[in-house]
Amino acid sequence: MHYDPRKRDHGLPHDPFLSLVVPRPIGWISTVGKDGVVNLAPYSYFAAVCSNPAHVVFGSAGRKDSMRNAEETGEFVVNLATWTLREAMNESSANFGPHESEPMLTGLAMAASINVGAPRVAQAPAALECRYVSTTALTNEAGEAVPHSIILGRVVGVYIEDAILREGQVDLRGLGVLSRLGYMEYGVLDTIFTMARPAQRPPAQR
Numbered sequence: 258m259h260y261d262p263r264k265r266d267h268g269l270p271h272d273p274f275l276s277l278v279v280p281r282p283i284g285w286i287s288t289v290g291k292d293g294v295v296n297l298a299p300y301s302y303f304a305a306v307c308s309n310p311a312h313v314v315f316g317s318a319g320r321k322d323s324m325r326n327a328e329e330t331g332e333f334v335v336n337l338a339t340w341t342l343r344e345a346m347n348e349s350s351a352n353f354g355p356h357e358s359e360p361m362l363t364g365l366a367m368a369a370s371i372n373v374g375a376p377r378v379a380q381a382p383a384a385l386e387c388r389y390v391s392t393t394a395l396t397n398e399a400g401e402a403v404p405h406s407i408i409l410g411r412v413v414g415v416y417i418e419d420a421i422l423r424e425g426q427v428d429l430r431g432l433g434v435l436s437r438l439g440y441m442e443y444g445v446l447d448t449i450f451t452m453a454r455p456a457q458r459p460p461a462q463r
């Protein structure tokens with residue numbers, strides 16, 4: 258089959274698009290509102306876009322609390338969501354009001370970050386402490402506004418639970434790192450393999 262997503266003419270019961278961009282890492286984002294309320298929500302429009310300097314992005318469908326808090330306070334934290342945290346991660350996506358604290362409502366313990374004011378999820382084995390850089394309001398190819406934004410942050414602190422460091426490397430085996438697939442489906446990272454990159458040719462031979 259082939260379809261045009263602009264016309265949504267796939268003829269299927271559910272839009273297949275997101276089931277084809279998989280697995281998507283889940284940026285589980287903690288922020289603090291101007292009023293001091295801690296906010297937590299999962300974002301699977303999430304990616305690292307460069308590592309030196311380290312930057313991440315998340316995409317917000319509309320102006321949600323995470324985006325607003327990141328813009329207003331200049332900070333957000335990305336927590337690594339794992340199998341044991343799956344229910345809490347899912348619950349934190351519920352539509353809480355801006356003055357309600359998701360961690361409090363889900364009974365999830367938070368821990369202080371080092372380089373930003375927003376706390377991290379205490380049980381998450383890793384967290385990226387970010388300074389807000391910019392918001393890009395998306396448009397289509399004709400320059401017309403669409404109700405989505407991309408929020409860019411620079412990573413200024415990295416928390417790694419000591420127990421997942423083995424021989425100098427992060428070892429995620431056994432943690433069940435979660436990813437988002439299409440529909441209501443999720444993936445769990447359960448197979449890791451190593452492959453060396455091909456020998457790099459000098460620029461003149463490329």
Ligand SMILES: Cc1cc2nc3c(=O)[nH]c(=O)nc-3n(C[C@H](O)[C@H](O)[C@H](O)COP(=O)(O)O)c2cc1C
Nearest residue numbers: 298299300301302316317318321322323350351352
């Ligand atoms: C696994 C998962 C991934 C999600 N990814 C996104 C996303 O990338 N962008 C988005 O706008 N909403 C996403 N959502 C929905 C938000 O988590 C939800 O709207 C939440 O209430 C937003 O919270 P906030 O207003 O506190 O930021 C996702 C939900 C789940 C369960």
